[in-house]
Amino acid sequence: MSLPSLPSSTTHGCQIAATLVLATLAGWLSARLNLPLPWMIGPLFAVAGARMTGLGLRPLPGGRQSGQWAIGTALGLYFSADVVAQLALHAPLVVAAALGSLALGVVCALIMLRLAGVDTATAFFAALPGGASEMANLADRHGGAVDRIAAAHALRVMLVVSLLPFALTFAGVQGSDIYVPQARDVQPQYFPLLVGASLLGVGVFKLLRIANAWVLGPLLGVAVAMLSGVPLSALPGWVVNGGQLLIGCALGCRFSREFFRAAPRFMAVAALTALLSIALSFALAFVLDLASPVPLPTLSLATAPGGVSEMCITAKVLQLGVPLVTVCHVLRVVVLTVGAPWTYSLFRRVAAA
Template identity: 80%
Template sequence: MSASQPVTGAPWRRIVPTLVLATAAGWLAEHLNLPLPWMIGPLFAVAGARMADIELRPLPGGRQSGQWAIGAALGLYFSPEVVAQLSLHAPLVVAAALGSLVLGMGYALIMLRLARVDTPTAFFAALPGGASEMANLADRYGGAVDRIAAAHAVRVMMVVSVLPFALSFAGVHGSDLYIPLSKEVEPQHFPLLMASSLLGVGAFKLLRIANAWVLGPLLGVAIATLAGLPLSALPVWVVNGGQLLIGCALGCRFSRAFFRAAPRFMAVAALTAALSIVLAFAFAALLTLATDVPLPTLALATAPGGVSEMCITAKVLQLGVPLVTVCHVLRVAVLTVGAQWSFGLFKRFVAA
């Protein structure tokens, strides 16, 4: 074969070892009784291999497939009774979303002072919203998109690594009273689950709404559940596989060059991520004074992690799945919509 000919099998020589390593790590993590074994195991194993300069690559479309599985599984929780109960917590949900915006501006100030970057980069790297949404907004204002994406990758990895272990160590597993309306895998009803979830994805894609692969299935299946349609539960291996694919996608973002490119910036990004975990927990403790929701559930609801990662954490640990889901969906919406307005305030504050 000449050097000019493409080697079509080359990507799979990196994808297959990634999946094998991730599967072995997930199996080992499950047997060690680690929290979220099928996400955390692959995440650490793949990230560690990448830091050792081993060329790995995630499955194309794997993260979206994983998000679909998680979104569809979460939608099964939204029965009419659950939605009626969630309406009682509307002030709590709004407070959690607005609180994340205020805290994010504080993290941005720390990032600006310590990382020595420009204002757009500091602001959109620190705001705990979706990585792609923050990067796209930063691009309009001249921010460093690559550094912003890196900062969000570090934040999500730290939250996913710390929070499940902390909650499991505290012994809070299994305190959720919510259960999915469809608990059994019923093959005859599976096509309806697929159709409702994919219709949700299509609607979000058509409207160009972010996080379509997790929020679309969630909304589609939730509407079908509210309508009383007979749906099947997802097999356990599908949900575990979704976690594995998300763990692979997150782990493959890391490498030695990832941290060598801007060591000071990455160190400050890790510092602000750690601070965001601590302050979010303090904010959750404050919210417990005004509500009867348990602190572990509020800790997940206010955590500065990704939507899919935090919601699957709530599902696995059985901690207020619908409430945590709604809080994170609204958080991303508020941060995405309010980022431009709050950036103007932030610039004026910095100038002053």
């Protein structure tokens, strides 16, 4: 006699609960072991590993957006008038980092095109270190394989998030950030103003249909409130840690047994080009370090080919130039999204030649 099956909603609820419990335990253990970015890297590896063994884990619906909101809100508290004035002095550096990321992406795309056995659009948009959704949408317009492109970007972000914090920690990099949050204490009377400013930013970005609304919207909304002199509360530490946990869960749930089985050759080349992009971005940071007073560890985060929220929270936890890293990654996404179609037409002619 067979047992009655659970309703799908109940099954999904159990899978989500199991994911959150596993992620919380992994984050707590990673924090006890003093690992870098424990509340994001711990859940990321634990959930991805469980998924690779066949466990049906699911992320919390809206969890990634909630995590991005927490990160964006925390980052916005760094932007004061003095910080903005200092960032203006580094404008050439920020532009050079963004344009350099576009050039390095083209180099990796040429290698992927030669080794992966895919079409030109798939190779280009899979190798460009932009946002996964933006690159997938652009690739769809040019006939690229959207599923492979999304998988390549998930693998790239996981490698960057996994390797870079450990490399910086192993190198003995100590937090020496001259930038600090302008609101350092949790003040309940000002907390509604913080939430309101952040959600207003999200609403504006959603209305304008701008990508990364849940991380850039709160960042801009809170930064504008700070610059306007509105008194704001700090974000509790457990909220920031919870945001990291939810992002780690969302990233980890992208992986499964079928993830690498679908196109093993393509995924192997995607891993190779992701590692190459990390090495090339560090070389770019080294070159920029020769021409600027910004420390090399901060520049290595500013040029790293990771996601906006992941790299910015890395800078916050390691205390390495949070506003500069944030501005560099925001401009990188803008340059890659706007410049990708034009660059792709040039890339296609070069590939044909």
